[in-house]
Amino acid sequence: MSFLPKPKLHHPELATNDIGFTRRDYEGAISTLCAGCGHDSISAAIIRACYELSLPPHRIAKLSGIGCSSKTPTYFLGAAHGFNSVHGRMPSVATGAYLANRELIYLGVSGDGDSASIGLGQFAHALRRGINMTYIVENNGVYGLTKGQFSATSDRGSTSKKGATNTDAAIDLVGLALQLGATFVARSFSGDKAQLVPLIKAALQHPGAAFIDCISPCVQFNNHVGSTKSFDYIREHNEAVNRLDYITGRSEITADYAPGEIEVVVQHDGGVLRLRKLATDYDPHDRTSALRYLQERTVAGEIVTGLLYVDPEPENLHQRLNTVATPLNALEDRLLCPGSAMLETLNAALR
Amino acid sequence: MPQSQETSGPIDAWKETTLQPTDITHPDYFHKIVDCQWACPAHTPVPEYIRLIAAGRYADAYLVNWKSNVFPGILGRTCDRPCEPACRRGRVEADPVAICRLKRVAADYKGDITPLLPRPPAVKSGKRVACVGTGPASLTVARDLAAAGHAVTVFDREGKAGGFIRFQIPRFRLPEAVIDEEVGYVLNLGVEARLGEPITSLKALLAEGYDAVFIGCGAPRGRDLDVPGRKEAASHIHIGIDWLASVSFGHVKAIGKRVIVLGGGNTAMDCCRSARRLGGEEVRVVVRSGFEEMKASPWEKEDAMREDIPILNYLAPKSVVHENGTLTGMTFERVRAEYDAAGRRSLVPTGEPDEFIAADDVLVAIGQENAFPWIERDAGIAFERNGLPVLDPVTLQSTHPLVFFGGDAAFGPKNIIWAAAHGHQAAMSIDLLLHGKDLHDRPPPEVTLVSQKMGIHSWSYDNAVSIDLRYKVPHIEKGQALRDITTEVELGFDIDLAFKEAQRCLNCDVQTVFSAKLCIECDACVDICPVDCITFTKNGEEAELRTRLNAPAHHLEQALYIADGLKTGRIMAKDEDVCLHCGMCAERCPTGAWDMQRFLIDMAQVGARSSALAL
Incomplete structure (x- = not known):
């Protein structure tokens, strides 16, 4: 960790976004993670995504559990709301917060221990309920905070820094998210911001449950030969199915690609996803074939990245519950509480 | 096959026109990055002596100066300071470090250094x-x-x-x-x-x-004025540098109440301020050019104006007005600047009526020969x-x-x-x-480059970046200053102010040195850099590469530090222009691929190797 804060001086030509903030305004405290941690790159990508989308920092709620990954919300969006919850319980807190105030932008940051072990049940239910949030798992496949044990996402056959071989099957969070009904599913790599930043932007603007599995090498305990989550291994085995541009407003689409190479997906809010296909036979709107493709490529030893599935017209929890448009926490008591007469009527109807 | 990286295109196609890795062993490369030292004609190691001042080692700071520029106390008050416009601080913040006045601090607080000479x-x-x-x-x-x-x-x-x-x-x-x-x-x-x-x-x-x-x-030889009336009124028209010398000798102790000073250089500023102290009440500086184009240093113009001396511009001397040889004033023709296609300026009359300025004395400071x-x-x-x-x-x-x-x-x-x-x-x-040697066979400078790493995240220089704005040197009260021509106006920084000003120095001589073979391309340096000056990207032509770095890099005179040999085939490109030398890249680097190394260049001098000045 560094002892000094990041210097306040910035590039003289540092630009401002539509709401007058510089990218530096989206930063948080300096990271206390190990130097070179992939998580810090993901924090930088989140900062850039929020800056480029001109999101007002005070309208964002960042939620996390316990672990290296769950420490990171301190290191970005210093002016946003934050909740550092119990281990694995971030999704419950997010669900409650989302029910109470549907207008905030929810960003959950978790890790492979927090979401694939202690919080696996929470992870599953948040996605199947359609919580309108961006759920990022900073997946390093190792328990870094406790010095290098295998985690639930460590691949079978990979080795630890000390040389032990993992004999358990790995949980594939992307596969789970697809099965559980997440309406935006992506995988990326902390070392490739050109891919990661547009994915985070698209996820933040997606009006449903958006999940990003972001492989994030642990430089201290999982960046050795034999690891399947090291910088070198990921770079060698990374197979991106597409490259994404996220564009706000339709006017910016320019036809500088050959026909068939580009797919334009118009999101519910008018935002545009421009997908440049790399794997020509891949369809990001077919949940079933996405699952099959992922399993086939995994067997072939590849790590599939990119936007794997998106439903442009997703349904979220508030739509399913048919709640009022006004956030519940903004309603007066008179509206929230139906009164004793109404309660009597209701009870009588159930007797 | 890695596709996700930006390296999906064939690297070899660029080979013909791509940038070559930077040769950091060339003494000029890092020297240029120490902008102040590079700009100084005597190449004084500025950050080196500023650190010594911050450390309270005033005598050592003085000797670093004395070796390079011989007159630290004099220059600390009078230097033209080419270092300050060059100072990197001026590019990342509002004003450069007050280098010149810190030099004076070294002279003021050094104590007795004679045993060290x-x-x-x-x-x-x-x-x-x-x-x-x-x-x-x-x-x-x-x-x-x-x-x-x-x-x-x-x-x-x-x-x-x-x-x-x-x-x-x-x-x-x-x-x-x-x-x-x-x-x-x-x-x-x-x-x-x-x-x-x-x-x-x-x-x-x-x-x-x-x-x-x-x-x-x-x-x-001071240049003279050649206008009608000059000869007739000669007794009240003085050549600036000769007049200043006469004042210095004590031969001249007074001047008329109304004084015109002709000229826009530093000598003119010295003349007008001296005149204010010798009885001049209405002292005016008159220049032919515009105020902005005057040769005088901006701070000298400020000092003059602070002493109630107006500077009147775009007035060309036309004639000296006198009554039977007694000067009464001067007339000036109003002019304006016109620029031709090549950008050359000429001053042309505006056609407005001439301006008459009454005066008892005229000081001519329009150049030296x-x-x-x-x-x-x-x-x-x-x-x-x-x-x-x-x-x-x-x-x-x-x-x-x-x-x-x-x-x-x-x-x-x-x-x-x-x-x-x-x-x-x-x-x-x-x-x-x-010694009977070839005059062109001149000894090269001595260069040292040494890591400043002291611990995991500690350095032997103070890498915290101060955000203080430039401190002003205290001046003596104006009334008191104008009463006596020998009273020094600037009081100099006290030790506390000197420390704070010294901390504004960015330590540009502590260089970021990159080793590609250690780099794992984790992006930690890119993410932490406060000025976004590091980019990992595909190689290319310089002009094109500069357009796709993480932050604009239009200052072409400022180098790009290029390193190749990375696993992904990309290059590391660092824009040296705005680097704060804060060492954050090295602190956040997990493999030590970045290191902070102090670069000291000692220009060759006669007998330098044998002198007692090696610090």
């Missing part, structure tokens, strides 16, 4: 060198050569050494005690000073058998048409092999720091000549 060497070379004039150029030559064991004699027509420094810079900017001290350090090296001895013939001087002669007699009436035409020295000697620009040798020039005498009026720089070069040439 070199002594006249016991072993003499047996060679004799004459220096004409005792200004900064001559004294620099004298110091360098005397310390190397040569017998140096300096000549001056005045009774005291110092030249322009002593007689033309007013006392309220530079107290005489400072001059006595620093001129003394040079003369005490065993230099023979023949003061009050004007040189009237170069041939006669050469006939005395000197092995070399250095001419550093300045540009002693070189004059060598004592150099015989057949002495073997060739002159250019502009009156300047024909010189080898590197060795400063004239067409007479034994005669060298420096300072204003060499290339026309410049300033003290240039004179010191010339002095070092001329001394080097003379020393080579006296």
Whole structure:
């Protein structure tokens, strides 16, 4: 960790976004993670995504559990709301917060221990309920905070820094998210911001449950030969199915690609996803074939990245519950509480 | 097959036009990054002495200066400060570090440094060198050569050494005690000073058998005004530099109440401020050009205006108005600037009525000229048409092999720091000549590059970046300043202010050194860099590459640091322009691929290796 804060001086030509903030305004405290941690790159990508989308920092709620990954919300969006919850319980807190105030932008940051072990049940239910949030798992496949044990996402056959071989099957969070009904599913790599930043932007603007599995090498305990989550291994085995541009407003689409190479997906809010296909036979709107493709490529030893599935017209929890448009926490008591007469009527109807 | 990286295109296709890796072993590469030191004609290691000031080591800070520029106390008050416009701080914040005034701090608080100065060497070379004039150029030559064991004699027509420094810079900017001290350090090296001895013939001087002669007699002639009425009213029209000298000698103690100062250079500023102190109540500076184009340093203009001296621009002198030889004022023609296609300026009359300004005295400070009436035409020295000697620009040798020039005498009026720089070069040439060596075979600078790493995240320099704005040097109260021409106006920084100002220095001499073979391309440096100056990308042509870096890099004179040999085939490109040298890239680097290394470049001087100045 560094002892000094990041210097306040910035590039003289540092630009401002539509709401007058510089990218530096989206930063948080300096990271206390190990130097070179992939998580810090993901924090930088989140900062850039929020800056480029001109999101007002005070309208964002960042939620996390316990672990290296769950420490990171301190290191970005210093002016946003934050909740550092119990281990694995971030999704419950997010669900409650989302029910109470549907207008905030929810960003959950978790890790492979927090979401694939202690919080696996929470992870599953948040996605199947359609919580309108961006759920990022900073997946390093190792328990870094406790010095290098295998985690639930460590691949079978990979080795630890000390040389032990993992004999358990790995949980594939992307596969789970697809099965559980997440309406935006992506995988990326902390070392490739050109891919990661547009994915985070698209996820933040997606009006449903958006999940990003972001492989994030642990430089201290999982960046050795034999690891399947090291910088070198990921770079060698990374197979991106597409490259994404996220564009706000339709006017910016320019036809500088050959026909068939580009797919334009118009999101519910008018935002545009421009997908440049790399794997020509891949369809990001077919949940079933996405699952099959992922399993086939995994067997072939590849790590599939990119936007794997998106439903442009997703349904979220508030739509399913048919709640009022006004956030519940903004309603007066008179509206929230139906009164004793109404309660009597209701009870009588159930007797 | 890695597709996700930006490296999906074939790297080889770029080979023909791509950038080559930076050769950081070339002494100029890191030297240029220390903008202040590069801009200083004498290449004073500025960040080095500023760190010493912050550490309270004033004597050491003084000696670093003394070695490079010979007159730290004098320059700390009067330097033209080419270092400050170059200072990186001015590019990332509002104002540069107050380098010049920190130099004065070193001089003010150094204590007694005489035991630390070199002594006249016991072993003499047996060679004799004459220096004409005792200004900064001559004294620099004298110091360098005397310390190397040569017998140096300096000549001056005045009774005291110092030249322009002593007689033309007013006392309220530079107290005489400072001059006595620093001129003394040079003369005490065993230099023979023949003061009050004007040189009237170069041939006669050469006939005395000197092995070399250095001419550093300045540009002693003030340019005169040529307008109607000039001759008739001569008794109240004075040439600026001569008048300043008369004030300095005490021959002139008063001036009229209404004074016009003609000219826009620093001499004009000295004239008007001196006039305010000698009875001038309505002192006006009048310049032909625009205010912005004036040659005077911005801070000198500010100092003048602070003393209630208006600066009137775009007024060309037309005539001197007098009544039977008694000056009553001057008329000026109003002009404006016009630029031709090539950007050349000409001043053309606006056609408005002339302006009359009433005055009792006029000071003419419209430039200086070189004059060598004592150099015989057949002495073997060739002159250019502009009156300047024909010189080898590197060795400063004239067409007479034994005669060298420096300072204003060499290339026309410049300033003290240039004179010191010339002095070092001329001394080097003379020393080579006296040893019978090739004058162009000059020793290279000494360069050291040393890691500053002290622990995992601690460095032997203070890498926290101060966000303080530039501190102002306290001035004495104006009324008190104007009462006495010998009262120094600037009080200098106290130790507390000096520390705070010193902390504004970005330590640009502590370099970011990159080792590609250690890099794992984790992006930690890119993410932490506060000025976004690091990019990992595909190689390309420089002009094209500059357009796709993480932050704009339009300052073409500022280098890109390029390193190749990374696993993904990309290059590391760092824009040196705005780097804060904060060391964050190195702190956040997990493999030590970035390191902070102190670069110290010591320009070669005569006998530097043998002197006691290696700090």
